[in-house]
Amino acid sequence: QQPVQSPQAVILREGEDAVINCSSSKALYSVHWYRQKHGEAPVFLMILLKGGEQKGHEKISASFNEKKQQSSLYLTASQLSYSGTYFCGNRPDDKLIFGTGTRLQVFP
């Protein structure tokens, strides 16, 4: 029941865009997105609580397709600070189940 993310890894130049997908074989109740830099704890980016919802956070936004049990994270005009591993998460009850992760590297 762990959400599956794609791609597993992305390499970008500064200013390029990326899309990270999160798919679940089970229902997605609320979708969380976190970013984790090497050696640090995950940091919350955003949460989508219902199907059809879209949210933005600076140049990072996300969408949630409840029927397809999918969510996507959009990173536009990437910056060096965007490098890290991105995790989606599904929270069917109190606990949060993290996705498989997508490693993003942004180079100058």
Add this chain to the structure above:
Amino acid sequence: SAVISQKPSRDICQRGTSLTIQCQVDSQVTMMFWYRQQPGQSLTLIATANQGSEATYESGFVIDKFPISRPNLTFSTLTVSNMSPEDSSIYLCSVATGYEKLFFGSGTQLSVL
């Protein structure tokens, strides 16, 4: 929000021994979680520790191996018992103040020789 202090930050242990990880929160929280993150992998939930009740363990994790205490709303411990090299991981405590975001401790990097 919540600020979490997790100790120790890292340790190197001998196989067969036990290590207790402490998690102190600066405010009272109902929901506390323990995760394990193996190198290069995602975070795997070990158990949910709510005050006043027994911890709820996820599939593949048992109380004898990972006993948890939650004596009050600001503190919890996770013990990794009878350690083997396969237990080498980062262990993170996390709290939720509602159904929004989770806050994480800085993690405990455990190496078992």
